Amino acid sequence: MPRISTSLIRKASRIRPGLHLLLPECRTLEQAKLEYKWLAEELPPGRSIRWACFQRYNHVPLQYILRSQPFGPLEIVCKPGVLIPRWETEEWVMDLVKILSNSALLSNNDPLHICDTFTGTGCIALALSHGIPNSSFTVIDVSRKAIELVKENMLKNKVSKGKLIQRNILSSNGCNEYPSHIDILTGNPPYIRKRHFIRDVTTSVKLFEPRLALIGELECYENLVDHWLSKTNSFFYEIGDFDQFSYVQNRIKDDSNLSRIWSVGLKYDSNGNPRVVYGFKATPKGSILLQILEPFGTIKYLATALSRHKANSK
Ligand SMILES: C[S@@+](CC[C@H](N)C(=O)[O-])C[C@H]1O[C@@H](n2cnc3c(N)ncnc32)[C@H](O)[C@@H]1O
Structure with a gap:
């Protein structure tokens, strides 16, 4: 520099x-x-x-000094010990909100349940529940500071209902507090590769933001495929590189059961970097979400059940 x-x-x-x-x-x-x-x-x-x-x-981050960061229409309280929401996350979350909130296909009698893993400040769940009428949410994070901050952010943004769970997601797969039925699963897991951390991350981030929130390889994506796909109709997980997308796509493609029912997409951010791996299940709700969210990104792999359904309806 x-x-x-x-x-x-x-x-x-x-x-x-x-x-x-x-x-x-x-x-x-x-x-x-x-x-x-x-x-x-x-x-x-x-x-x-x-x-x-x-x-x-x-090098103290601006948001820790000002104690907040805008996120769509919300003002998110920020405190040391919890990751500051990034524009890349805000961008894809607000895209989701925009498409879902304008959709006539979502009926008010059929509320959507959102579950946000690796929630941090709670910015993703709060923005989605604010923008999607008649939705409810669960958030999960291992950090006590993060869960306390979600409570503060709910108060600040006048959100009264939501379930908050403090758990290590990677070692609590059978946790009976988790929702058994999810429509939209979101997550922004720690995904900066250890080998890139020193090279790519700024001094401010290295000194002041929690490494627990930043460094990760494929373990959270492995956990997504192994433990969350059975519970949800769709998923949206932020990624830091193309290999994290390929990992999820290939795990689904190579599994005869998963490949029958899951369609997988990739969304790039406005800087041209791969940013979200997402998917829809061939269930009534999953198929509606797939239909509504067509403009969100590019479907790279269409489930065989859905391909057959599409071919028959032509
Ligand atoms: C990249 S931050 C995302 C925060 C927020 N969702 C956002 O987009 O700004 C990742 C979050 O995952 C949490 N985390 C890391 N490992 C975890 C684990 N094994 N189980 C649960 N939460 C974890 C961290 O505490 C951190 O809040």
């Missing part, structure tokens, strides 16, 4: 006292000015702008 020039540091400190302290994180004067404005406007009471600029100089 190129060093910041002394002339740029001088220029920034002449514009506003403390502005130069934002340059190491912001990199450009324009971005630093924008961040300074947010800090000046949104700082929690009792905190000075000088304090905030020093925090940023020490």
